[in-house]
Amino acid sequence: MSEEKKSVYKPKTISGFPEWLPEERLVEQQWFDHIRRVFESYGFCSIETPSVEELDVLRAKGEVDKEIYVIERLHKDEDDGKDARLALHFDQTVPLARYVAQHFNDLVFPFKRYQIQRVWRGERPQAGRFREFYQCDIDVINVDQLPLHFDAEMPAIIWEILSALPGMTEEKIQLQISNRKILTGLMDALAIADSAAVLRAVDKLEKIGRDAVEQILRDENGLDQAVIGTILNLVTATDLASIEPLNDRMREGLKELQFVMAQLAHLPASAVRADLSIVRGLDYYTGTVYETRFVDDPDYGSICSGGRYDDLAGSYINKNLPGVGISIGFSRLFDRLRQKGSFNLQRKSPADILMVLPAEERRADAAEAAHILRKRGYKVELYHAPQKLKKQLAYAERKGIPYVWFPPFEDNQPHEVKNMESGEQKPADPANWATPPTEEGFDHEAVA
Amino acid sequence: MSEEKKSVYKPKTISGFPEWLPEERLVEQQWFDHIRRVFESYGFCSIETPSVEELDVLRAKGEVDKEIYVIERLHKDEDDGKDARLALHFDQTVPLARYVAQHFNDLVFPFKRYQIQRVWRGERPQAGRFREFYQCDIDVINVDQLPLHFDAEMPAIIWEILSALPGMTEEKIQLQISNRKILTGLMDALAIADSAAVLRAVDKLEKIGRDAVEQILRDENGLDQAVIGTILNLVTATDLASIEPLNDRMREGLKELQFVMAQLAHLPASAVRADLSIVRGLDYYTGTVYETRFVDDPDYGSICSGGRYDDLAGSYINKNLPGVGISIGFSRLFDRLRQKGSFNLQRKSPADILMVLPAEERRADAAEAAHILRKRGYKVELYHAPQKLKKQLAYAERKGIPYVWFPPFEDNQPHEVKNMESGEQKPADPANWATPPTEEGFDHEAVA
Numbered sequence: 015m016s017e018e019k020k021s022v023y024k025p026k027t028i029s030g031f032p033e034w035l036p037e038e039r040l041v042e043q044q045w046f047d048h049i050r051r052v053f054e055s056y057g058f059c060s061i062e063t064p065s066v067e068e069l070d071v072l073r074a075k076g077e078v079d080k081e082i083y084v085i086e087r088l089h090k091d092e093d094d095g096k097d098a099r100l101a102l103h104f105d106q107t108v109p110l111a112r113y114v115a116q117h118f119n120d121l122v123f124p125f126k127r128y129q130i131q132r133v134w135r136g137e138r139p140q141a142g143r144f145r146e147f148y149q150c151d152i153d154v155i156n157v158d159q160l161p162l163h164f165d166a167e168m169p170a171i172i173w174e175i176l177s178a179l180p181g182m183t184e185e186k187i188q189l190q191i192s193n194r195k196i197l198t199g200l201m202d203a204l205a206i207a208d209s210a211a212v213l214r215a216v217d218k219l220e221k222i223g224r225d226a227v228e229q230i231l232r233d234e235n236g237l238d239q240a241v242i243g244t245i246l247n248l249v250t251a252t253d254l255a256s257i258e259p260l261n262d263r264m265r266e267g268l269k270e271l272q273f274v275m276a277q278l279a280h281l282p283a284s285a286v287r288a289d290l291s292i293v294r295g296l297d298y299y300t301g302t303v304y305e306t307r308f309v310d311d312p313d314y315g316s317i318c319s320g321g322r323y324d325d326l327a328g329s330y331i332n333k334n335l336p337g338v339g340i341s342i343g344f345s346r347l348f349d350r351l352r353q354k355g356s357f358n359l360q361r362k363s364p365a366d367i368l369m370v371l372p373a374e375e376r377r378a379d380a381a382e383a384a385h386i387l388r389k390r391g392y393k394v395e396l397y398h399a400p401q402k403l404k405k406q407l408a409y410a411e412r413k414g415i416p417y418v419w420f421p422p423f424e425d426n427q428p429h430e431v432k433n434m435e436s437g438e439q440k441p442a443d444p445a446n447w448a449t450p451p452t453e454e455g456f457d458h459e460a461v462a
Numbered sequence: 463m464s465e466e467k468k469s470v471y472k473p474k475t476i477s478g479f480p481e482w483l484p485e486e487r488l489v490e491q492q493w494f495d496h497i498r499r500v501f502e503s504y505g506f507c508s509i510e511t512p513s514v515e516e517l518d519v520l521r522a523k524g525e526v527d528k529e530i531y532v533i534e535r536l537h538k539d540e541d542d543g544k545d546a547r548l549a550l551h552f553d554q555t556v557p558l559a560r561y562v563a564q565h566f567n568d569l570v571f572p573f574k575r576y577q578i579q580r581v582w583r584g585e586r587p588q589a590g591r592f593r594e595f596y597q598c599d600i601d602v603i604n605v606d607q608l609p610l611h612f613d614a615e616m617p618a619i620i621w622e623i624l625s626a627l628p629g630m631t632e633e634k635i636q637l638q639i640s641n642r643k644i645l646t647g648l649m650d651a652l653a654i655a656d657s658a659a660v661l662r663a664v665d666k667l668e669k670i671g672r673d674a675v676e677q678i679l680r681d682e683n684g685l686d687q688a689v690i691g692t693i694l695n696l697v698t699a700t701d702l703a704s705i706e707p708l709n710d711r712m713r714e715g716l717k718e719l720q721f722v723m724a725q726l727a728h729l730p731a732s733a734v735r736a737d738l739s740i741v742r743g744l745d746y747y748t749g750t751v752y753e754t755r756f757v758d759d760p761d762y763g764s765i766c767s768g769g770r771y772d773d774l775a776g777s778y779i780n781k782n783l784p785g786v787g788i789s790i791g792f793s794r795l796f797d798r799l800r801q802k803g804s805f806n807l808q809r810k811s812p813a814d815i816l817m818v819l820p821a822e823e824r825r826a827d828a829a830e831a832a833h834i835l836r837k838r839g840y841k842v843e844l845y846h847a848p849q850k851l852k853k854q855l856a857y858a859e860r861k862g863i864p865y866v867w868f869p870p871f872e873d874n875q876p877h878e879v880k881n882m883e884s885g886e887q888k889p890a891d892p893a894n895w896a897t898p899p900t901e902e903g904f905d906h907e908a909v910a
Contacts, residue, residue: 025564031512035568039508055836057813057843060487064479082536087584116473120483122860136535161846330473365505388503395505398609412570
């Protein structure tokens with residue numbers, strides 16, 4: 015190769031499109047594995063949908079136009095104009111509705127699926143807000159009737175996940191649950207014309223405080239003080255039993271919320287709270303709604319949200335398909351902890367063992383030992399060149415590989431293995447070496 | 463909900479953007495898990511890059527313009543014009559080069575990474591050719607020098623993967639290996655002016671046959687019969703030892719290829735073949751090149767390709783970064799077997815156990831039994847409503863869940879569990895029930 019200096023273009027990260035170093039990615043994989051394991055432990059099956067949908071499918075929900083990325087071929091030809099315009103999906107709920115309608119006859123209901131994919135939103139990038147990010151969703155969809163127990167299963171699953179993620183065990187988080195029927199019932203009972211505007215104001219309660227919301231409701235929505243008092247007393251109520259429903263809709267919502275909360279009594283007291291100020295922006299929710307916040311930093315926004323919808327796939331199929339679902343905002347949650355330094359980033363490789371290469375003529379022995387250990391479920395990197403031992407050990411050190419294996423340097427010598435943390439080194443046999451699994455990157459499976 | 467007939471828009475699959483049913487996705491997950499396990503067992507770490515790169519980064523490689531999808535916000539504003547144009551990546555090699563250059567100081571070399579992501583190409587969809595598909599890549603990149611042993615490790619890893627994928631064990635596949643220096647050396651030795659055109663013709667040998675290639679080389683490239691004979695004798699040679707190198711470049715290529723083949727002697731005889739007609743379209747390969755074909759259907763095209771490149775990241779960084787890599791064309795391989803009916807699609811759920819719900823007042827017992835089994839690593843779906851037992855069993859049957867668990871229907875009764883395949887039903891205790899893992903969808907880990 016030429017040694018002359020080349021003119022180079024220094025590449026940089028594209029704003030809003032995150033990527034991680036190998037040691038960060040290793041933690042990210044642990045997160046995905048944990049989330050998948052819990053989702054599956056409740057019997058949810060995985061699906062994936064294409065990254066794109068027809069633009070009209072995505073737009074049917076309204077509101078989110080600004081956030082949509084459309085795609086097109088750089089060199090379009092006349093055929094491209096004939097096809098529907100395609101756009102990257104901005105969530106996994108709209109694609110799910112389309113999927114369920116399209117494959118209705120091939121699915122078994124209640125259809126319980128999880129979905130872990132990237133989504134795209136062309137919003138201005140800022141802290142915790144990416145343009146490309148992962149969401150982890152679970153939803154249950156049934157025909158005609160969906161038991162309310164599922165509304166309680168969602169937060170229980172999410173609590174089990176969030177409270178045990180690597181790096182998350184020190185964080186205080188809380189799931190906040192409400193039921194839309196309570197507030198929409200109240201709007202009806204109070205005969206409020208522009209209930210959407212009022213709900214938008216209520217949604218800001220946590221962010222701007224009671225006085226500011228009161229002012230909006232008075233000055234912008236023209237509500238009188240008694241009505242405002244009724245609304246704000248309701249949404250700040252802490253005891254559901256003390257609430258007097260004003261109509262059947264409110265009564266139904268309260269009953270549902272109480273049922274869901276009762277089903278969650280086995281969780282720690284601080285894990286879940288009924289919070290009637292929870293509104294959720296998207297308009298397809300019709301009952302239970304969920305948000306999840308850091309207790310110490312509620313302004314960071316919800317890291318896990320969802321709710322019940324009566325008929326999301328109704329525009330595609332002549333069936334009533336009620337559902338309930340919840341979505342972990344994976345990337346924003348992961349990046350927050352990453353930036354806080356909450357992760358153990360020692361490991362830059364999944365390898366459990368670095369196999370030393372003592373000399374070129376010993377390569378076959380080293381490769382054979384690596385082969386035997388791999389068969390037994392260990393992850394083994396064979397060092398690539400017969401360099402000085404010091405250099406090979408330094409490599410294991412820098413990659414955070416916890417064990418270094420020494421195959422025989424001469425005939426009839428034993429194999430030895432060195433624990434890089436304790437420094438201990440002792441004879442070992444690739445065929446029956448057994449060591450407790452390391453915390454990260456270790457395939458427990460085949461070694462047990 | 464209203465019962466009236468709604469006007470519905472029947473959604474359909476977007477051509478070239480595949481999606482699978484849950485039972486197909488379950489097999490796809492087994493494939494990904496297997497591939498990941500083998501990649502990691504050799505010490506490759508995972509990385510992911512954003513789905514997009516700056517258009518200029520993707521275009522630097524030339525040739526592929528037509529296939530690129532650009533993205534843009536549906537509602538652009540003046541700010542959008544200031545940023546670089548973005549496009550979906552069409553492979554994982556160009557993003558890897560950019561990643562290595564960008565994070566050079568944070569990586570440990572040799573950098574061994576695997577990458578399993580979707581890529582996009584705006585080609586006309588046809589059998590085995592999607593517009594959105596998964597690739598599974600491994601590459602090793604080092605500074606200045608990269609041992610030739612890695613060129614042999616790649617096909618060994620790929621053989622280990624492909625020969626053991628669910629559904630693939632009956633398929634006859636073969637890795638074909640060549641070294642570009644042999645053919646480019648020959649072009650030099652024969653003083654052939656437009657060697658690219660000649661290599662393109664040679665690349666068609668398997669598809670159109672020797673006579674047709676001879677005709678192209680004669681009529682289109684104006685080569686005389688002796689030169690054509692020399693070229694075609696070389697590329698159809700089956701015994702590397704019989705080849706007489708015409709210059710140093712050829713000699714070096716032959717030596718490298720012989721070394722790689724010798725390192726692969728432990729594989730089954732039919733697994734790997736030296737094939738000097740392998741050219742590979744992309745122009746960045748400089749040494750070893752790989753293709754992989756179905757022996758019974760070579761026309762399906764290569765399902766796994768790659769090679770060695772001397773300096774892929776050279777346009778980004780003043781370092782020599784030689785690498786070697788190989789990429790599994792995951793989706794086209796998976797879809798071929800799917801269409802052939804090679805998969806066991808009985809399981810529509812990852813659940814090992816369906817927990818029967820005997821009656822609403824027995825829900826707590828059933829939930830507790832499910833909880834205990836989940837803690838022990840089993841995947842357990844709790845049936846959602848206290849419906850007739852027949853209906854609950856039919857549900858397990860339709861989802862392909864292998865065990866049905868009966869919690870006590872009355873106090874002091876034992877739990878029982880039914881093996882859905884054998885029909886056998888017997889008493890069991892959630893705390894210590896042990897059963898051999900089922901073939902699919904079973905988390906071996908926590909149960910061992």
